[in-house]
Amino acid sequence: MKFSKKELISIIQSTESFNNPNIQLEQYCIDATCAVDIIYYAGFEFNDLKDKIVVDLGTGTGRLSIASAFFSVSQVISVDIDINALKILKRNVFSLDLSHIISPICADVEFLEISKRNFSPNLKITTIMNPPFGVQTKFADRIFIKKAFVFSDIVYSIHLANERVNNFISRYISKFGWKIDNVLPFDMILERAFPFHIKKTKKINVHIYRFIKK
Secondary structure, eight states: OOOOOHHHHHHTTTTTOOOOGGGGGGGGOOOOOHHHHHHIIIIISSSSSSEEEEEEEEEEEOHHHHHHSSOOEEEEEESSSOHHHHHHHHHHHTTTTTTTTEEEOOOOOOOOOOOOGSSSTTTEEEEOOOOOSSSSSTTTHHHHHHHHHHOSEEEEEEEEOOHHHHHHHHHHHHHTEEEEEEEEEEEEEEEESTOOSSSSEEEEEEEEEEEOOO
């Protein structure tokens, strides 16, 4: 990587965020330090980024995608249903000269089709996603998990940290032949997105899961 962690955080912090977030899509912007910490976890702890195809489901304005792009990945595929969010992402990508690495796709994750036959058989796919928690649309996170399992070799997914969620995830992914390999407890900082948010930032306790095939 060409930049120090501090420099990368500064780069991510400088990117454009949501200007009119959609509450139904649970759009909020993860803060720059958290975005970089998550990518470091995948890139350094497990070496799941270098020379890999990275898929970012529900990318929003692309902070996880952009951070991933600095880890010598083969390609980043950034997927979101919101064309306005992707327009912001494209401006961020263009301003950082990352258009040759990051490919935005406007699609509903449920109907997304990514075929591994389109890539070199030696290339591995790592999915890193911050899916909706299901506050606005019940079970929204399940759609993301199920889709990621279709084409991924490794999946990182962020979920609320509580025992009930952990037990459900363990049972749910087992049905698809996957298991929890590692769980990183993490305090994620969310930037203020909606008028009813009183504080500038909010800290929530999450778990970053690393899923692997059984």
